[in-house]
Amino acid sequence: MxxxxxxxxxxxxxxxxxxxxxxxxxxxxxxxxxxxxxxxxxxxxxxxxxxxxxxxxxxxxxxxxxxxxxxxxxxxxxxxxxxxxxxxxxxxxxxxxxxxxxxxxxxxxxxxxxxxxxxxxxxxxxxxxxxxxxxxxxxxxxxxxxxxxxxxxxxxxxxxxxxxxxxxxxxxxxxxxxxxTFEDVQTKLWPVSPLSEMWGIGSKIEKTLNNMGIFNIGQLANVPLSLLENKFGVMGNQLYHHAWGVDLSKLGAPFETGQISYGKSQILMRDYNKIEDVHAVLLEMCEDVAKRARDVFQSARTISLGIGYSKNAFGGGFQRARTIEEATNDTMKIYQVCKDLLKENYNRSPVRQISVSITKLEDEHSMQLSLFEKDNWKNRKLAAAMDSIRNRYGQAALLRAISYTPAGTAVKRSKMVGGHKG
Missing domain, CATH: 3.30.70.270 (Reverse transcriptase/Diguanylate cyclase domain)
Structure with a gap:
């Protein structure tokens, strides 16, 4: 061919x-x-x-x-x-x-x-x-x-x-x-199956491609580019060219082009059976994610929450996202969206894993301060002061009271490196 x-x-x-x-x-x-x-x-x-x-x-x-x-x-x-x-x-x-x-x-x-x-x-x-x-x-x-x-x-x-x-x-x-080399694409890359063996193809994309009758990389490479672009948008263009071994990424591009999301995930040390306890960890995680966005003057419009249930409850869980009208890096606004998503989707099973992420980032200087929220700027200045203390003296230098309850994890995790013992 x-x-x-x-x-x-x-x-x-x-x-x-x-x-x-x-x-x-x-x-x-x-x-x-x-x-x-x-x-x-x-x-x-x-x-x-x-x-x-x-x-x-x-x-x-x-x-x-x-x-x-x-x-x-x-x-x-x-x-x-x-x-x-x-x-x-x-x-x-x-x-x-x-x-x-x-x-x-x-x-x-x-x-x-x-x-x-x-x-x-x-x-x-x-x-x-x-x-x-x-x-x-x-x-x-x-x-x-x-x-x-x-x-x-x-x-x-x-x-x-x-x-x-x-x-x-x-x-x-x-x-x-x-x-x-490029000469190896057809003999080494095209036979790859299942599709998720290919770097950059996750289970969701694999399932969609399978439903289109595509089960190996060679089949993907020979699908019309227009069909993939109509189905996946810009991602379809990337899938097509990756199937041909073409990649225009520059070395270090993830750093040069800027981060497109901020997130945090943790496996809890025990099952959390009370929603109030889940709220405690959720607030800590929202604080961490929001601070990372504020540190680089970014705000977000889409907030995602993931919950993984305990194996004792036969596993499972959910992943949900919500896009808000006005971008934010306010801890409590992000937390409130996460609480709403939890309330709408939680089935009361014991929780063992929580993840929070924010996407659709914008420069925070472009945020419009709502006329109906007079405390917006004051809250941002307060958050900046808290962040400054943490940046200078460590994350545990200033914690919310919830972190000192039995449900909180921030105090213990502050003594770890990468979420584990140093």
């Missing part, structure tokens, strides 16, 4: 995506002089709580005992070879930064995009005169990471960020290193 896309019109760079193998488990293994490849290791949020979840598992733990991220502590079998540890988030972050420091030895900071705590993109285009072929440079980087930090890694390489990520996820995690 001939190409429908003229690849000569698109950038063809040397982008690598480097991922640390089972990062948390690997860091723990280094700390305790264990081999992460052979020792069954699980990093568990809290070893004192049977319902606590596994944050990371070593390859041996996954293969031998079927324990993976999200497994509950009580589901882990009792076996003398299994090693269980609690997270050390400060140490994990230090190791992550050490990896980034190694990458900076080979390219300038603008050529590195830290995608997550254990995964980074690096642009090696034009470094041939310094380090030789980019494929060899990636191997050198992987070797230095191991020699310096004792961390194993895998790496995918491609002409853009998408192809590098796909090479990593779909091949390199089995072979340590893989390079994909």
């Amino acid at each position: 001939s190409y429908k896309v003229d690849y000569s019109k698109f950038p063809n760079r040397s982008i690598a995506c480097i991922d640390m193998m089972s990062f948390y488990a690997s860091c723990i293994a280094v700390l305790h002089n264990l081999d992460v490849r052979t020792v069954p290791i699980a990093v568990v949020g809290n070893l004192q709580q049977k319902g606590s979840v596994v944050l990371a598992a070593s390859p041996a733990m996954k293969k031998r005992f079927k324990v993976k991220t999200g497994t509950r502590l009580y589901e882990i079998p009792r076996h003398p070879e299994i090693r269980l540890f609690e997270p050390k988030m400060k140490y994990f972050l230090e190791m992550s930064m050490a990896v980034t420091d190694i990458l900076h030895k080979f390219v300038p900071p603008e050529a590195v995009h830290v995608y997550s705590v254990d995964e980074s993109f690096i642009d090696l285009t034009g470094t041939e005169k310094l380090w030789g072929p980019p494929e060899r440079t990636v191997r050198i980087i992987q070797r230095e990471i191991f020699d310096t930090l004792k961390l194993h890694s895998t790496a995918g390489m491609g002409p853009n960020m998408l192809m590098a990520k796909l090479a990593l996820d779909l091949e390199a995690k089995k072979t340590v290193f893989a390079k994909w």
Whole structure:
């Protein structure tokens, strides 16, 4: 089949995506002089709580005992070879930064995009005169990471960020290193099925595409572009070009173009059976999300609430959103919308997970102060003063009284890093 896309019109760079193998488990293994490849290791949020979840598992733990991220502590079998540890988030972050420091030895900071705590993109285009072929440079980087930090890694390489990520996820995690080119699209990318195996396609989009008779990436690539755009809008254009391996994202684009949402999610340490207790945590979370928006002078028009019910109630939950007429970053306004969504959708089951997010962001200076709300500006100044205190002295320096009740979680979480023990 001939190409429908003229690849000569698109950038063809040397982008690598480097991922640390089972990062948390690997860091723990280094700390305790264990081999992460052979020792069954699980990093568990809290070893004192049977319902606590596994944050990371070593390859041996996954293969031998079927324990993976999200497994509950009580589901882990009792076996003398299994090693269980609690997270050390400060140490994990230090190791992550050490990896980034190694990458900076080979390219300038603008050529590195830290995608997550254990995964980074690096642009090696034009470094041939310094380090030789980019494929060899990636191997050198992987070797230095191991020699310096004792961390194993895998790496995918491609002409853009998408192809590098796909090479990593779909091949390199089995072979340590893989390079994909545009010539590999039809033989390596198109057979991918289910569609959710493709970076950027979630379960909802997959279901919609399946209903359209599309079950692999090759079928997606050969659907008329106009049909996808009519169905998904701008996202349809992206789906089509991604199916052909085309990605125009610039390294670091998520930071350059600005964040499009702010959100917070937490798994509660116990089941919350009273709606008043859920309200307490909800207010804390709205405070955190609103503050992050205020810190960068953003306001939002769409507010989303997600509730996950306890496994004791056979799971389930809901995700709902509401768009308001006037953008806001006022904690109490966001909280009130969340309370309304909760009241309308809550079925009184025990709650175990809560998420809050705000989208459709606008510059807060464009907010119109309603003539009927004379206290708007005063409330914004008060919030700014509170934020200033927290930014200077820490999040726990100024908390609402609700945080000191048995239902509150902010006091305990303020002593954690990344939601876990430091």
